[in-house]
Amino acid sequence: MQVPYSWIKELADIPWSAEELAERLTLSGAEAEVEELFEAGFENVCVGHIIELEPVEGSDHLKKAVVDSGDEHLQVICGAPNAAKGQKIVLAKVGATLKEGFKIKKAKLRGVESYGMICSEMELGMSEDHSGIIVLEDDAEIGKPALDYFGLDDPVIKLDLTPNRPDMLSAIGVARDSACLAGTKLKRPEFKLEESAEKASDYINISIDDPDACPRYAARIIRNIKIGPSPWWIKRKLLLCGIRPISNIVDITNLVMMEYGHPLHAFDYDLFKNKEILVRRAHEGEKFTTLDSKEHELDPRVLLITDGEKGVAAAGVMGGLDTEVTEKTRNILLESAYFDSITIRKSRQKLGMTSESSIRFEKGADPNVVPAAIDRAAYLMQKYAGGEVLSGIVDCYPKRMDPIRITLRPERVNSFLGTEISKDRIVKILTDLEYGVEDKGTLEVLAPTHAPDVTREVDLIEEIIRIEGYDSIPFVERNSGPLVAVTRKDDELRSEIRRVMTSQGFDEAYSSGLADTDLLAKVMGNGQPQLKILNPIAEDLSVMQSSVIYSLLKSVSHNISRRNVNLCLFELGRGFLPGDPPQENEQLGLIITGASDSDWFTKPRNFNFYDLKGAIDVLVTGCRNPVPEFKYADRIPYMNGMSFDLKFEDRPAAGHAGMIDPEIAKAFDIKQPVFAALLDFETMLNMRNDDIQFRNLPRFPASPKDMAIVVDDDIQAGDIMKEIIKAGGKLLEEVKLFDLYRGKQVPEGKKSLAFAMVYRSDKGSLKSKEVIKLHSNIAEHLKKCFNAEIRES
């Protein structure tokens, strides 16, 4: 919505510049900016005088003009048929950039040099007309900038309106608020309409099938109009409102729409089959062609204005091509109607178009401005198109809509806002905004129908404070409501995870959570359920990811493409699965790839599975979780033999880990080994020990002793450790694997493992005999269980 500043000044006495007005409107609920609409297209464009004109040799239509531009005489080639010597014209000089970026340069036509262009309306962005050049009044001042001459240097107020402010979609609406802010009165346009004796009701009959969708339909008949261009003042206003002038009749309906905020439509009355208006729902499959020559197949969502048979307009959205006003039009049916907002919303959605008209009806028009708007338009048509206005409005208003009565308690205004606004001030603000106010102790307020969103006391409170200004609300420093909030365990865990992972050198990743369906299937397995988005933004963002491994792989892929090839990333995100309701679970994903950090002392080393496992060990310890067991699993997206489930005792898997199958990595354009893990956040939360209990420090010395064994290569270290713990009993305090060896010293198919044991009793110092006994018990047990060969102990 945009409206020239000068138009607001016509309708309201305001002491402010355009910028000041915009600032005040912004602070009272309509975000406003000032723009010089035509300035850019009018640089180096001025009033010129054709002082000589002669044909160009060898051309049937080109003429060579000498134009006085005020400070110099320029030779300009012109092809317009209406150019004549002595005319005052609009000259675009070399250096001008007209609308749509058309640059004027020195040119040569038929060997004749041209230093500019004589403009038509089209080149200046004023209309589509380029049949001839614009001929100015004789008294136009030569050399005057064209912008000044046309009065298009007027600043335009551009409004970015919220949906609750349909009252601001008109010059009168903006002027109403402006006047109220300035404490002055709104000056509505004054006019006197003269009607002829013949009654309009003899020429048209109106009936409405669906009064809920169309509570009011009014029409006037105007006869013997003469189609032609509008006077400049109308064109100028429309241009500044961003509307292209077309012809007097169409321009006037647009002008009145901008003035009153009420959409009007003019039909060529003679093209009506029947002299009637029937407003009804469109039939299923009914065909209708709108003004823009688009044919639509309708259904009952579209409200149709018909002549009793055929559609003449899609109500409130756009008129029909068949009854369009053209140069031949003589008699007009002028429509001023009110349509229900939801009806128009659904209709324009079905038609797939919006218009200035549909925007206004959808946001909420005013049913009671219908007569004023139609009279204003009829008056202007009479004056500028020579029309004869038949007597009376044919007004069908089956569903009256009256102003709403609201009780307003002035003390509630202040107790709600924390302000001290006086009752008098409240009355003044509401009255200036054209509310009816009656003081009966409390205020009985009539909310005008131009403000359809004001229906309750709280809405009136908003009207008052937006005019009074939000600056008038003090800020109180007091703490209401509960004074303390308990920190949640899940938030504690999230911070712990972030602390532990970053201290291990992992960077935190964030993702959209939206995924490509095929790529996600690669990560989750074909045929696995995916939660689909019904209106995706793009093909590759059409489902919700079910695992953060997906987004981590995307992040790895992106980094590798930017040559960041050594990565440790983690992400706390959600995975989604379809269902009723869909499942949504929080996950922690880890991913590592490339090589470890290196420096002048430490050689770089490619990451391997144990780096991932170590990171998980530190993570669970840091989050006070038990250390999970890695159980062989066969899970997508991991490589066979490199896929593990993470298990806490006998519970369901708390997550999984492994090396991403190279084929799947390749689908993400990753060609280096990637290790990844996923942990279920909920499980980590449940397993978290948040009850730390102190244990006495040991009083007696520990006895460390090592043991090296040789076993078959396929025996898992973890199984051996378990047996050591079992055989060691209570006196074995700790066991740690400190060496693993395969090679020359050990037979083929075997490996050597070295363990460091620590023995301790809480009853007294262990004697060396006791330690040797314990140690050899373990050795015997390992021989038995694993056929282990004891190397040293």
Add this chain to the structure above:
Amino acid sequence: MPGLKDIDKIKAQALAAIASASTQDDLNNISIKYLGRKGVITSILKSLKDLPIEQRKSVGAAANKIKVEIDQEIKSALNKFKISRVKAGIDPTLPGIARRLGAIHPITQVIDDMCRSFHGMGFAIERGPEVETDYYNFEALNFPPDHPARDMQDTFYVEGNDLVLRTHTTPVQARVLEKCKLPVKVITPGKTYRNEEISTRSYCVFHQVDGFLVDEGVTMADLKGVLVAFCRDFFGEGMSLRFRPSYFPFTEPSVEVDISCFLCRGKGCQLCKYSGWLEILGAGMIDPNVLKMADIDSEKYTGYAFGIGVERIAMLKYGINDIRLFYENDIRFIRQFI
């Protein structure tokens, strides 16, 4: 008078002191103490004249001997100092050997800072589902079906029973209000989705920290108070704050909140587009319809609500010019926020 025994003792003390000296200064001090003009040995030599003649010779010879010995010891100790530094081979300008710290994502950092601030004022944290029902995302928040206000939020619809990807975290407010005990004071950080063209300024995902309070006698002045407190905590002292009218279906009246630009302090700069103000959040008094929908008596109770866009604040705070950077996870980006 010192005898030969004393001289042995002095020698032993001096050698022990030299052995335990840990700096060159220590050695210099030892030298002064024993060999200086007023040093122990010098004074023995000076006092020889007071001794009987037969002792004078032997004590004098012994003192002169240890004087030479101590001097040599000190010299060799000083030498060792010089040698040991070269031998240890430490170059303190070489980088230390350490594991690199990982970086916490800037979105987390901004959310955590906000939560800390509000948590300190007694706001509890609540979270909710990201796949939300139409009811909680819209209807319970006073967006009637087919209301133009729904166009303000480009919504992703999800297969299932009237499901959407939540367009704000305000549905958590509706869920909390439905079953909480009053008064209630909560913030709802989380991820939200909008079906918008992806560009430098908008992305299909962003994060929000919403908050609300419902109690008896809550006014818009309370809202101003809490937001001023937050802004001072988060952006620093000396911030001024401005309410600009706006519209959200779930608050009435609704406002946009601007703070004075923290870069130019309100003088006007590129960041604030020469307005002196930065829009940082939306807020308002909870619409009575929203309270009614949760069975709360809107005559007795009033409340306020606000919502902050995390990415927007992070972009302002760190001068980030492309919102997509948050979701690409380029480590050269994330590691700037360590």
